[in-house]
Amino acid sequence: MQLTKAERHQVKLRIGLSGASGFGKTYSALLLAFGITDDWNKIAVIDTENGSASLYSHLGDYNTLTLNEPFNPERYIEAIETCEKASVEVIIIDSISHEWNGKGGCLELHELLGGRFQDWAKISPRHQAFIDKILHSSCHIITTVRRKIDYALDSDLNGKSKVIKHGTKEITREGFEYELTTNFELINDKHLVKASKDRTGLFMDKPEFVINSNTGKKLIDWCSKGVSIDKIKEEILKCETIEALKALYAKYPSFQKMTHPMILERKEQLDGLSGHLITNEEVVEPNKILEDGNSSIE
Incomplete structure:
Protein backbone atom coordinates (compact mmCIF):
# COMPACT_ATOMS: atom_id res chain seq x y z
CA MET A 1 0.00 0.00 0.00
CA LYS A 225 -7.38 18.86 -17.77
CA GLY A 226 -4.95 16.66 -15.94
CA VAL A 227 -2.08 14.34 -16.71
CA SER A 228 -2.01 12.75 -20.16
CA ILE A 229 -0.24 9.55 -21.14
CA ASP A 230 1.92 11.63 -23.53
CA LYS A 231 3.11 13.78 -20.64
CA ILE A 232 3.97 10.69 -18.60
CA LYS A 233 5.88 9.25 -21.56
CA GLU A 234 7.96 12.43 -21.73
CA GLU A 235 8.72 12.09 -18.02
CA ILE A 236 9.78 8.46 -18.50
CA LEU A 237 12.23 9.42 -21.26
CA LYS A 238 13.78 12.06 -19.00
CA CYS A 239 14.49 9.54 -16.23
CA GLU A 240 18.22 8.94 -15.85
CA THR A 241 18.19 6.39 -13.06
CA ILE A 242 16.32 3.26 -12.06
CA GLU A 243 15.23 4.95 -8.85
CA ALA A 244 13.66 7.75 -10.88
CA LEU A 245 11.76 5.20 -12.99
CA LYS A 246 10.54 3.46 -9.86
CA ALA A 247 9.32 6.71 -8.34
CA LEU A 248 7.57 7.74 -11.58
CA TYR A 249 5.79 4.41 -11.87
CA ALA A 250 4.47 4.78 -8.33
CA LYS A 251 3.44 8.38 -9.00
CA TYR A 252 0.70 7.45 -11.50
CA PRO A 253 -1.05 4.30 -10.22
CA SER A 254 -4.05 4.66 -12.53
CA PHE A 255 -1.73 4.60 -15.58
CA GLN A 256 0.42 1.63 -14.55
CA LYS A 257 -0.95 -0.83 -17.09
CA MET A 258 -0.12 1.59 -19.91
CA THR A 259 3.24 2.75 -18.56
CA HIS A 260 4.54 -0.72 -17.67
CA PRO A 261 6.05 -1.46 -21.14
CA MET A 262 7.42 2.10 -21.40
CA ILE A 263 9.10 1.75 -18.01
CA LEU A 264 10.71 -1.54 -19.04
CA GLU A 265 11.88 -0.09 -22.35
CA ARG A 266 13.49 2.89 -20.64
CA LYS A 267 15.09 0.55 -18.08
CA GLU A 268 16.70 -1.42 -20.91
CA GLN A 269 17.99 1.81 -22.42
CA LEU A 270 19.54 2.81 -19.10
CA ASP A 271 21.05 -0.66 -18.77
CA GLY A 272 22.67 -0.24 -22.17
CA LEU A 273 24.00 3.20 -21.34
CA SER A 274 25.56 2.04 -18.11
CA GLY A 275 26.96 -1.14 -19.58
CA HIS A 276 25.57 -2.99 -16.61
CA LEU A 277 22.54 -5.27 -16.85
CA ILE A 278 20.39 -4.33 -13.87
CA THR A 279 18.04 -7.09 -12.79
CA ASN A 280 14.34 -6.60 -12.32
CA GLU A 281 14.82 -7.33 -8.63
CA GLU A 282 17.14 -4.32 -8.40
CA VAL A 283 14.43 -2.17 -9.98
CA VAL A 284 11.59 -3.19 -7.73
CA GLU A 285 13.18 -3.35 -4.31
CA PRO A 286 12.05 -2.34 -1.82
CA ASN A 287 8.62 -1.34 -3.12
CA LYS A 288 7.97 -4.28 -5.47
CA ILE A 289 6.79 -1.91 -8.20
CA LEU A 290 7.88 -4.14 -11.07
CA GLU A 291 8.25 -7.86 -10.70
CA ASP A 292 9.27 -9.78 -13.83
CA GLY A 293 10.11 -8.07 -17.08
CA ASN A 294 6.94 -9.36 -18.72
CA SER A 295 4.71 -9.25 -15.64
CA SER A 296 1.25 -7.73 -15.65
CA ILE A 297 0.33 -4.86 -13.35
CA GLU A 298 -2.63 -5.36 -11.09
Missing part, protein backbone atom coordinates in the same frame (compact mmCIF):
# COMPACT_ATOMS: atom_id res chain seq x y z
CA GLN A 2 1.18 3.49 -0.77
CA LEU A 3 -0.26 6.97 -0.30
CA THR A 4 -0.18 9.27 -3.32
CA LYS A 5 -1.14 12.88 -3.83
CA ALA A 6 -4.68 13.38 -5.11
CA GLU A 7 -4.57 14.44 -8.76
CA ARG A 8 -7.24 14.32 -11.46
CA HIS A 9 -5.82 12.52 -14.46
CA GLN A 10 -7.35 12.54 -17.90
CA VAL A 11 -10.45 10.37 -17.90
CA LYS A 12 -12.94 8.94 -20.37
CA LEU A 13 -16.41 10.43 -20.10
CA ARG A 14 -19.36 8.31 -19.01
CA ILE A 15 -22.49 10.36 -19.72
CA GLY A 16 -26.11 9.40 -19.19
CA LEU A 17 -29.18 10.82 -20.91
CA SER A 18 -32.60 9.77 -19.66
CA GLY A 19 -36.10 10.82 -20.61
CA ALA A 20 -39.47 9.74 -21.88
CA SER A 21 -40.03 8.78 -25.51
CA GLY A 22 -39.93 11.79 -27.83
CA PHE A 23 -37.94 14.01 -25.49
CA GLY A 24 -34.83 14.01 -27.73
CA LYS A 25 -32.41 11.52 -26.17
CA THR A 26 -30.83 10.35 -29.44
CA TYR A 27 -30.54 13.82 -30.95
CA SER A 28 -29.04 15.26 -27.76
CA ALA A 29 -26.58 12.35 -27.51
CA LEU A 30 -25.37 12.97 -31.08
CA LEU A 31 -24.80 16.67 -30.41
CA LEU A 32 -22.90 15.83 -27.23
CA ALA A 33 -20.74 13.30 -29.09
CA PHE A 34 -19.87 15.77 -31.84
CA GLY A 35 -18.90 18.37 -29.27
CA ILE A 36 -16.55 15.82 -27.69
CA THR A 37 -14.86 14.66 -30.92
CA ASP A 38 -15.48 17.40 -33.50
CA ASP A 39 -15.53 14.55 -36.04
CA TRP A 40 -18.71 12.66 -37.01
CA ASN A 41 -16.63 9.74 -38.34
CA LYS A 42 -15.33 9.10 -34.81
CA ILE A 43 -18.84 8.53 -33.45
CA ALA A 44 -20.67 5.17 -33.35
CA VAL A 45 -24.27 4.59 -32.27
CA ILE A 46 -25.34 1.18 -30.98
CA ASP A 47 -29.00 1.39 -31.99
CA THR A 48 -31.62 -0.72 -30.20
CA GLU A 49 -34.44 1.68 -31.05
CA ASN A 50 -35.54 0.32 -34.45
CA GLY A 51 -33.21 2.48 -36.51
CA SER A 52 -33.96 5.77 -34.76
CA ALA A 53 -30.28 6.79 -34.91
CA SER A 54 -30.41 6.95 -38.71
CA LEU A 55 -33.17 9.58 -38.57
CA TYR A 56 -30.47 12.18 -37.89
CA SER A 57 -28.04 11.15 -40.63
CA HIS A 58 -28.28 14.69 -42.05
CA LEU A 59 -26.16 15.85 -39.11
CA GLY A 60 -23.04 14.03 -40.30
CA ASP A 61 -21.42 10.76 -41.33
CA TYR A 62 -21.47 8.96 -38.00
CA ASN A 63 -21.49 5.16 -37.74
CA THR A 64 -24.37 2.98 -36.63
CA LEU A 65 -24.58 -0.60 -35.38
CA THR A 66 -28.07 -2.08 -35.21
CA LEU A 67 -28.59 -4.32 -32.19
CA ASN A 68 -31.70 -6.46 -32.32
CA GLU A 69 -33.15 -8.86 -29.76
CA PRO A 70 -32.24 -10.79 -27.72
CA PHE A 71 -30.89 -7.90 -25.67
CA ASN A 72 -28.79 -9.92 -23.25
CA PRO A 73 -25.71 -8.30 -21.63
CA GLU A 74 -23.25 -10.32 -23.70
CA ARG A 75 -24.60 -8.96 -26.99
CA TYR A 76 -24.23 -5.39 -25.71
CA ILE A 77 -20.64 -6.16 -24.69
CA GLU A 78 -19.92 -7.57 -28.14
CA ALA A 79 -21.37 -4.43 -29.77
CA ILE A 80 -19.19 -2.17 -27.63
CA GLU A 81 -16.09 -4.20 -28.51
CA THR A 82 -16.96 -3.96 -32.22
CA CYS A 83 -17.05 -0.17 -31.93
CA GLU A 84 -13.77 -0.09 -30.00
CA LYS A 85 -12.03 -2.14 -32.69
CA ALA A 86 -13.23 0.40 -35.29
CA SER A 87 -11.18 3.06 -33.44
CA VAL A 88 -14.10 5.38 -32.77
CA GLU A 89 -13.76 7.93 -29.98
CA VAL A 90 -17.36 8.14 -28.74
CA ILE A 91 -19.85 5.28 -28.43
CA ILE A 92 -23.54 6.12 -27.97
CA ILE A 93 -25.60 3.22 -26.59
CA ASP A 94 -29.18 4.04 -27.53
CA SER A 95 -30.54 2.65 -25.30
CA ILE A 96 -29.39 0.53 -22.36
CA SER A 97 -32.99 0.04 -21.16
CA HIS A 98 -33.39 -3.04 -23.36
CA GLU A 99 -30.50 -4.77 -21.59
CA TRP A 100 -32.55 -4.61 -18.40
CA ASN A 101 -36.18 -4.70 -19.50
CA GLY A 102 -36.17 -5.78 -23.14
CA LYS A 103 -36.68 -9.06 -24.97
CA GLY A 104 -33.92 -11.32 -23.70
CA GLY A 105 -32.84 -8.69 -21.14
CA CYS A 106 -31.99 -9.31 -17.51
CA LEU A 107 -35.53 -9.21 -16.15
CA GLU A 108 -36.73 -11.75 -18.70
CA LEU A 109 -33.68 -13.95 -18.12
CA HIS A 110 -34.45 -13.88 -14.40
CA GLU A 111 -38.06 -14.89 -15.00
CA LEU A 112 -36.97 -17.79 -17.21
CA LEU A 113 -34.90 -19.13 -14.32
CA GLY A 114 -37.96 -19.09 -12.08
CA GLY A 115 -38.09 -15.51 -10.86
CA ARG A 116 -36.82 -16.37 -7.38
CA PHE A 117 -34.58 -14.09 -5.38
CA GLN A 118 -31.72 -16.60 -5.47
CA ASP A 119 -31.88 -16.67 -9.26
CA TRP A 120 -30.33 -13.19 -9.31
CA ALA A 121 -27.03 -14.86 -8.38
CA LYS A 122 -26.84 -16.01 -12.01
CA ILE A 123 -28.10 -12.81 -13.63
CA SER A 124 -26.39 -10.09 -11.59
CA PRO A 125 -22.83 -11.04 -12.65
CA ARG A 126 -23.88 -10.88 -16.31
CA HIS A 127 -25.40 -7.44 -15.81
CA GLN A 128 -22.33 -6.27 -13.87
CA ALA A 129 -20.07 -7.41 -16.72
CA PHE A 130 -22.04 -5.10 -19.02
CA ILE A 131 -21.68 -2.18 -16.59
CA ASP A 132 -17.96 -2.90 -16.19
CA LYS A 133 -17.54 -2.87 -19.97
CA ILE A 134 -19.07 0.62 -20.10
CA LEU A 135 -16.90 1.87 -17.24
CA HIS A 136 -13.63 0.41 -18.54
CA SER A 137 -14.04 1.09 -22.25
CA SER A 138 -11.23 2.89 -24.04
CA CYS A 139 -13.84 5.20 -25.62
CA HIS A 140 -16.03 7.96 -24.25
CA ILE A 141 -19.49 6.47 -23.78
CA ILE A 142 -22.91 8.12 -23.80
CA THR A 143 -25.87 5.99 -22.68
CA THR A 144 -29.53 6.79 -23.18
CA VAL A 145 -32.17 5.42 -20.84
CA ARG A 146 -35.94 5.40 -21.11
CA ARG A 147 -37.96 6.79 -18.21
CA LYS A 148 -41.42 5.72 -17.07
CA ILE A 149 -43.86 7.18 -14.54
CA ASP A 150 -43.24 5.69 -11.12
CA TYR A 151 -46.31 4.84 -9.04
CA ALA A 152 -46.65 3.67 -5.45
CA LEU A 153 -49.53 2.57 -3.22
CA ASP A 154 -49.73 4.99 -0.28
CA SER A 155 -52.25 5.75 2.45
CA ASP A 156 -54.01 9.09 2.82
CA LEU A 157 -54.85 10.87 6.10
CA ASN A 158 -57.95 8.69 6.54
CA GLY A 159 -55.97 5.49 6.17
CA LYS A 160 -57.36 4.72 2.73
CA SER A 161 -54.98 3.33 0.14
CA LYS A 162 -54.51 5.19 -3.10
CA VAL A 163 -52.10 5.21 -6.01
CA ILE A 164 -49.62 8.09 -5.91
CA LYS A 165 -47.44 9.23 -8.80
CA HIS A 166 -43.82 9.76 -7.75
CA GLY A 167 -42.32 11.39 -10.84
CA THR A 168 -40.42 9.22 -13.32
CA LYS A 169 -37.94 6.39 -12.95
CA GLU A 170 -35.13 5.18 -15.24
CA ILE A 171 -35.70 1.80 -16.89
CA THR A 172 -32.47 0.13 -15.87
CA ARG A 173 -31.13 -1.36 -12.68
CA GLU A 174 -31.20 1.11 -9.81
CA GLY A 175 -27.91 2.81 -9.05
CA PHE A 176 -26.52 3.05 -12.59
CA GLU A 177 -26.37 6.86 -12.57
CA TYR A 178 -23.91 6.80 -9.66
CA GLU A 179 -21.34 5.24 -12.00
CA LEU A 180 -21.51 8.15 -14.44
CA THR A 181 -19.48 11.31 -14.86
CA THR A 182 -22.64 13.28 -15.58
CA ASN A 183 -26.27 12.24 -15.85
CA PHE A 184 -28.74 14.47 -17.70
CA GLU A 185 -32.50 14.12 -17.36
CA LEU A 186 -34.63 15.41 -20.24
CA ILE A 187 -37.66 16.93 -18.54
CA ASN A 188 -39.97 17.76 -21.47
CA ASP A 189 -40.45 17.54 -25.23
CA LYS A 190 -38.70 20.90 -25.66
CA HIS A 191 -35.41 19.04 -25.01
CA LEU A 192 -34.74 20.88 -21.75
CA VAL A 193 -32.39 18.97 -19.45
CA LYS A 194 -31.21 19.15 -15.86
CA ALA A 195 -28.26 17.38 -14.27
CA SER A 196 -29.26 14.79 -11.69
CA LYS A 197 -25.63 13.76 -11.13
CA ASP A 198 -22.53 15.76 -12.06
CA ARG A 199 -18.96 15.04 -11.00
CA THR A 200 -17.66 17.88 -13.15
CA GLY A 201 -19.50 20.64 -11.30
CA LEU A 202 -20.31 22.27 -14.64
CA PHE A 203 -24.07 21.67 -14.64
CA MET A 204 -25.26 20.75 -11.16
CA ASP A 205 -27.78 23.15 -9.57
CA LYS A 206 -27.87 25.20 -12.77
CA PRO A 207 -31.05 26.23 -14.66
CA GLU A 208 -32.47 23.82 -17.23
CA PHE A 209 -30.94 24.15 -20.69
CA VAL A 210 -30.93 22.57 -24.15
CA ILE A 211 -27.94 20.34 -24.96
CA ASN A 212 -25.85 21.31 -27.97
CA SER A 213 -22.33 20.60 -29.21
CA ASN A 214 -20.90 23.22 -26.85
CA THR A 215 -22.07 21.03 -23.95
CA GLY A 216 -19.83 18.27 -25.25
CA LYS A 217 -16.92 20.69 -25.65
CA LYS A 218 -17.25 21.77 -22.02
CA LEU A 219 -17.15 18.14 -20.92
CA ILE A 220 -14.10 17.21 -23.02
CA ASP A 221 -12.27 20.33 -21.80
CA TRP A 222 -13.00 19.30 -18.23
CA CYS A 223 -11.79 15.72 -18.60
CA SER A 224 -8.72 16.74 -20.61
Whole structure:
Protein backbone atom coordinates (compact mmCIF):
# COMPACT_ATOMS: atom_id res chain seq x y z
CA MET A 1 0.00 0.00 0.00
CA GLN A 2 1.18 3.49 -0.77
CA LEU A 3 -0.26 6.97 -0.30
CA THR A 4 -0.18 9.27 -3.32
CA LYS A 5 -1.14 12.88 -3.83
CA ALA A 6 -4.68 13.38 -5.11
CA GLU A 7 -4.57 14.44 -8.76
CA ARG A 8 -7.24 14.32 -11.46
CA HIS A 9 -5.82 12.52 -14.46
CA GLN A 10 -7.35 12.54 -17.90
CA VAL A 11 -10.45 10.37 -17.90
CA LYS A 12 -12.94 8.94 -20.37
CA LEU A 13 -16.41 10.43 -20.10
CA ARG A 14 -19.36 8.31 -19.01
CA ILE A 15 -22.49 10.36 -19.72
CA GLY A 16 -26.11 9.40 -19.19
CA LEU A 17 -29.18 10.82 -20.91
CA SER A 18 -32.60 9.77 -19.66
CA GLY A 19 -36.10 10.82 -20.61
CA ALA A 20 -39.47 9.74 -21.88
CA SER A 21 -40.03 8.78 -25.51
CA GLY A 22 -39.93 11.79 -27.83
CA PHE A 23 -37.94 14.01 -25.49
CA GLY A 24 -34.83 14.01 -27.73
CA LYS A 25 -32.41 11.52 -26.17
CA THR A 26 -30.83 10.35 -29.44
CA TYR A 27 -30.54 13.82 -30.95
CA SER A 28 -29.04 15.26 -27.76
CA ALA A 29 -26.58 12.35 -27.51
CA LEU A 30 -25.37 12.97 -31.08
CA LEU A 31 -24.80 16.67 -30.41
CA LEU A 32 -22.90 15.83 -27.23
CA ALA A 33 -20.74 13.30 -29.09
CA PHE A 34 -19.87 15.77 -31.84
CA GLY A 35 -18.90 18.37 -29.27
CA ILE A 36 -16.55 15.82 -27.69
CA THR A 37 -14.86 14.66 -30.92
CA ASP A 38 -15.48 17.40 -33.50
CA ASP A 39 -15.53 14.55 -36.04
CA TRP A 40 -18.71 12.66 -37.01
CA ASN A 41 -16.63 9.74 -38.34
CA LYS A 42 -15.33 9.10 -34.81
CA ILE A 43 -18.84 8.53 -33.45
CA ALA A 44 -20.67 5.17 -33.35
CA VAL A 45 -24.27 4.59 -32.27
CA ILE A 46 -25.34 1.18 -30.98
CA ASP A 47 -29.00 1.39 -31.99
CA THR A 48 -31.62 -0.72 -30.20
CA GLU A 49 -34.44 1.68 -31.05
CA ASN A 50 -35.54 0.32 -34.45
CA GLY A 51 -33.21 2.48 -36.51
CA SER A 52 -33.96 5.77 -34.76
CA ALA A 53 -30.28 6.79 -34.91
CA SER A 54 -30.41 6.95 -38.71
CA LEU A 55 -33.17 9.58 -38.57
CA TYR A 56 -30.47 12.18 -37.89
CA SER A 57 -28.04 11.15 -40.63
CA HIS A 58 -28.28 14.69 -42.05
CA LEU A 59 -26.16 15.85 -39.11
CA GLY A 60 -23.04 14.03 -40.30
CA ASP A 61 -21.42 10.76 -41.33
CA TYR A 62 -21.47 8.96 -38.00
CA ASN A 63 -21.49 5.16 -37.74
CA THR A 64 -24.37 2.98 -36.63
CA LEU A 65 -24.58 -0.60 -35.38
CA THR A 66 -28.07 -2.08 -35.21
CA LEU A 67 -28.59 -4.32 -32.19
CA ASN A 68 -31.70 -6.46 -32.32
CA GLU A 69 -33.15 -8.86 -29.76
CA PRO A 70 -32.24 -10.79 -27.72
CA PHE A 71 -30.89 -7.90 -25.67
CA ASN A 72 -28.79 -9.92 -23.25
CA PRO A 73 -25.71 -8.30 -21.63
CA GLU A 74 -23.25 -10.32 -23.70
CA ARG A 75 -24.60 -8.96 -26.99
CA TYR A 76 -24.23 -5.39 -25.71
CA ILE A 77 -20.64 -6.16 -24.69
CA GLU A 78 -19.92 -7.57 -28.14
CA ALA A 79 -21.37 -4.43 -29.77
CA ILE A 80 -19.19 -2.17 -27.63
CA GLU A 81 -16.09 -4.20 -28.51
CA THR A 82 -16.96 -3.96 -32.22
CA CYS A 83 -17.05 -0.17 -31.93
CA GLU A 84 -13.77 -0.09 -30.00
CA LYS A 85 -12.03 -2.14 -32.69
CA ALA A 86 -13.23 0.40 -35.29
CA SER A 87 -11.18 3.06 -33.44
CA VAL A 88 -14.10 5.38 -32.77
CA GLU A 89 -13.76 7.93 -29.98
CA VAL A 90 -17.36 8.14 -28.74
CA ILE A 91 -19.85 5.28 -28.43
CA ILE A 92 -23.54 6.12 -27.97
CA ILE A 93 -25.60 3.22 -26.59
CA ASP A 94 -29.18 4.04 -27.53
CA SER A 95 -30.54 2.65 -25.30
CA ILE A 96 -29.39 0.53 -22.36
CA SER A 97 -32.99 0.04 -21.16
CA HIS A 98 -33.39 -3.04 -23.36
CA GLU A 99 -30.50 -4.77 -21.59
CA TRP A 100 -32.55 -4.61 -18.40
CA ASN A 101 -36.18 -4.70 -19.50
CA GLY A 102 -36.17 -5.78 -23.14
CA LYS A 103 -36.68 -9.06 -24.97
CA GLY A 104 -33.92 -11.32 -23.70
CA GLY A 105 -32.84 -8.69 -21.14
CA CYS A 106 -31.99 -9.31 -17.51
CA LEU A 107 -35.53 -9.21 -16.15
CA GLU A 108 -36.73 -11.75 -18.70
CA LEU A 109 -33.68 -13.95 -18.12
CA HIS A 110 -34.45 -13.88 -14.40
CA GLU A 111 -38.06 -14.89 -15.00
CA LEU A 112 -36.97 -17.79 -17.21
CA LEU A 113 -34.90 -19.13 -14.32
CA GLY A 114 -37.96 -19.09 -12.08
CA GLY A 115 -38.09 -15.51 -10.86
CA ARG A 116 -36.82 -16.37 -7.38
CA PHE A 117 -34.58 -14.09 -5.38
CA GLN A 118 -31.72 -16.60 -5.47
CA ASP A 119 -31.88 -16.67 -9.26
CA TRP A 120 -30.33 -13.19 -9.31
CA ALA A 121 -27.03 -14.86 -8.38
CA LYS A 122 -26.84 -16.01 -12.01
CA ILE A 123 -28.10 -12.81 -13.63
CA SER A 124 -26.39 -10.09 -11.59
CA PRO A 125 -22.83 -11.04 -12.65
CA ARG A 126 -23.88 -10.88 -16.31
CA HIS A 127 -25.40 -7.44 -15.81
CA GLN A 128 -22.33 -6.27 -13.87
CA ALA A 129 -20.07 -7.41 -16.72
CA PHE A 130 -22.04 -5.10 -19.02
CA ILE A 131 -21.68 -2.18 -16.59
CA ASP A 132 -17.96 -2.90 -16.19
CA LYS A 133 -17.54 -2.87 -19.97
CA ILE A 134 -19.07 0.62 -20.10
CA LEU A 135 -16.90 1.87 -17.24
CA HIS A 136 -13.63 0.41 -18.54
CA SER A 137 -14.04 1.09 -22.25
CA SER A 138 -11.23 2.89 -24.04
CA CYS A 139 -13.84 5.20 -25.62
CA HIS A 140 -16.03 7.96 -24.25
CA ILE A 141 -19.49 6.47 -23.78
CA ILE A 142 -22.91 8.12 -23.80
CA THR A 143 -25.87 5.99 -22.68
CA THR A 144 -29.53 6.79 -23.18
CA VAL A 145 -32.17 5.42 -20.84
CA ARG A 146 -35.94 5.40 -21.11
CA ARG A 147 -37.96 6.79 -18.21
CA LYS A 148 -41.42 5.72 -17.07
CA ILE A 149 -43.86 7.18 -14.54
CA ASP A 150 -43.24 5.69 -11.12
CA TYR A 151 -46.31 4.84 -9.04
CA ALA A 152 -46.65 3.67 -5.45
CA LEU A 153 -49.53 2.57 -3.22
CA ASP A 154 -49.73 4.99 -0.28
CA SER A 155 -52.25 5.75 2.45
CA ASP A 156 -54.01 9.09 2.82
CA LEU A 157 -54.85 10.87 6.10
CA ASN A 158 -57.95 8.69 6.54
CA GLY A 159 -55.97 5.49 6.17
CA LYS A 160 -57.36 4.72 2.73
CA SER A 161 -54.98 3.33 0.14
CA LYS A 162 -54.51 5.19 -3.10
CA VAL A 163 -52.10 5.21 -6.01
CA ILE A 164 -49.62 8.09 -5.91
CA LYS A 165 -47.44 9.23 -8.80
CA HIS A 166 -43.82 9.76 -7.75
CA GLY A 167 -42.32 11.39 -10.84
CA THR A 168 -40.42 9.22 -13.32
CA LYS A 169 -37.94 6.39 -12.95
CA GLU A 170 -35.13 5.18 -15.24
CA ILE A 171 -35.70 1.80 -16.89
CA THR A 172 -32.47 0.13 -15.87
CA ARG A 173 -31.13 -1.36 -12.68
CA GLU A 174 -31.20 1.11 -9.81
CA GLY A 175 -27.91 2.81 -9.05
CA PHE A 176 -26.52 3.05 -12.59
CA GLU A 177 -26.37 6.86 -12.57
CA TYR A 178 -23.91 6.80 -9.66
CA GLU A 179 -21.34 5.24 -12.00
CA LEU A 180 -21.51 8.15 -14.44
CA THR A 181 -19.48 11.31 -14.86
CA THR A 182 -22.64 13.28 -15.58
CA ASN A 183 -26.27 12.24 -15.85
CA PHE A 184 -28.74 14.47 -17.70
CA GLU A 185 -32.50 14.12 -17.36
CA LEU A 186 -34.63 15.41 -20.24
CA ILE A 187 -37.66 16.93 -18.54
CA ASN A 188 -39.97 17.76 -21.47
CA ASP A 189 -40.45 17.54 -25.23
CA LYS A 190 -38.70 20.90 -25.66
CA HIS A 191 -35.41 19.04 -25.01
CA LEU A 192 -34.74 20.88 -21.75
CA VAL A 193 -32.39 18.97 -19.45
CA LYS A 194 -31.21 19.15 -15.86
CA ALA A 195 -28.26 17.38 -14.27
CA SER A 196 -29.26 14.79 -11.69
CA LYS A 197 -25.63 13.76 -11.13
CA ASP A 198 -22.53 15.76 -12.06
CA ARG A 199 -18.96 15.04 -11.00
CA THR A 200 -17.66 17.88 -13.15
CA GLY A 201 -19.50 20.64 -11.30
CA LEU A 202 -20.31 22.27 -14.64
CA PHE A 203 -24.07 21.67 -14.64
CA MET A 204 -25.26 20.75 -11.16
CA ASP A 205 -27.78 23.15 -9.57
CA LYS A 206 -27.87 25.20 -12.77
CA PRO A 207 -31.05 26.23 -14.66
CA GLU A 208 -32.47 23.82 -17.23
CA PHE A 209 -30.94 24.15 -20.69
CA VAL A 210 -30.93 22.57 -24.15
CA ILE A 211 -27.94 20.34 -24.96
CA ASN A 212 -25.85 21.31 -27.97
CA SER A 213 -22.33 20.60 -29.21
CA ASN A 214 -20.90 23.22 -26.85
CA THR A 215 -22.07 21.03 -23.95
CA GLY A 216 -19.83 18.27 -25.25
CA LYS A 217 -16.92 20.69 -25.65
CA LYS A 218 -17.25 21.77 -22.02
CA LEU A 219 -17.15 18.14 -20.92
CA ILE A 220 -14.10 17.21 -23.02
CA ASP A 221 -12.27 20.33 -21.80
CA TRP A 222 -13.00 19.30 -18.23
CA CYS A 223 -11.79 15.72 -18.60
CA SER A 224 -8.72 16.74 -20.61
CA LYS A 225 -7.38 18.86 -17.77
CA GLY A 226 -4.95 16.66 -15.94
CA VAL A 227 -2.08 14.34 -16.71
CA SER A 228 -2.01 12.75 -20.16
CA ILE A 229 -0.24 9.55 -21.14
CA ASP A 230 1.92 11.63 -23.53
CA LYS A 231 3.11 13.78 -20.64
CA ILE A 232 3.97 10.69 -18.60
CA LYS A 233 5.88 9.25 -21.56
CA GLU A 234 7.96 12.43 -21.73
CA GLU A 235 8.72 12.09 -18.02
CA ILE A 236 9.78 8.46 -18.50
CA LEU A 237 12.23 9.42 -21.26
CA LYS A 238 13.78 12.06 -19.00
CA CYS A 239 14.49 9.54 -16.23
CA GLU A 240 18.22 8.94 -15.85
CA THR A 241 18.19 6.39 -13.06
CA ILE A 242 16.32 3.26 -12.06
CA GLU A 243 15.23 4.95 -8.85
CA ALA A 244 13.66 7.75 -10.88
CA LEU A 245 11.76 5.20 -12.99
CA LYS A 246 10.54 3.46 -9.86
CA ALA A 247 9.32 6.71 -8.34
CA LEU A 248 7.57 7.74 -11.58
CA TYR A 249 5.79 4.41 -11.87
CA ALA A 250 4.47 4.78 -8.33
CA LYS A 251 3.44 8.38 -9.00
CA TYR A 252 0.70 7.45 -11.50
CA PRO A 253 -1.05 4.30 -10.22
CA SER A 254 -4.05 4.66 -12.53
CA PHE A 255 -1.73 4.60 -15.58
CA GLN A 256 0.42 1.63 -14.55
CA LYS A 257 -0.95 -0.83 -17.09
CA MET A 258 -0.12 1.59 -19.91
CA THR A 259 3.24 2.75 -18.56
CA HIS A 260 4.54 -0.72 -17.67
CA PRO A 261 6.05 -1.46 -21.14
CA MET A 262 7.42 2.10 -21.40
CA ILE A 263 9.10 1.75 -18.01
CA LEU A 264 10.71 -1.54 -19.04
CA GLU A 265 11.88 -0.09 -22.35
CA ARG A 266 13.49 2.89 -20.64
CA LYS A 267 15.09 0.55 -18.08
CA GLU A 268 16.70 -1.42 -20.91
CA GLN A 269 17.99 1.81 -22.42
CA LEU A 270 19.54 2.81 -19.10
CA ASP A 271 21.05 -0.66 -18.77
CA GLY A 272 22.67 -0.24 -22.17
CA LEU A 273 24.00 3.20 -21.34
CA SER A 274 25.56 2.04 -18.11
CA GLY A 275 26.96 -1.14 -19.58
CA HIS A 276 25.57 -2.99 -16.61
CA LEU A 277 22.54 -5.27 -16.85
CA ILE A 278 20.39 -4.33 -13.87
CA THR A 279 18.04 -7.09 -12.79
CA ASN A 280 14.34 -6.60 -12.32
CA GLU A 281 14.82 -7.33 -8.63
CA GLU A 282 17.14 -4.32 -8.40
CA VAL A 283 14.43 -2.17 -9.98
CA VAL A 284 11.59 -3.19 -7.73
CA GLU A 285 13.18 -3.35 -4.31
CA PRO A 286 12.05 -2.34 -1.82
CA ASN A 287 8.62 -1.34 -3.12
CA LYS A 288 7.97 -4.28 -5.47
CA ILE A 289 6.79 -1.91 -8.20
CA LEU A 290 7.88 -4.14 -11.07
CA GLU A 291 8.25 -7.86 -10.70
CA ASP A 292 9.27 -9.78 -13.83
CA GLY A 293 10.11 -8.07 -17.08
CA ASN A 294 6.94 -9.36 -18.72
CA SER A 295 4.71 -9.25 -15.64
CA SER A 296 1.25 -7.73 -15.65
CA ILE A 297 0.33 -4.86 -13.35
CA GLU A 298 -2.63 -5.36 -11.09
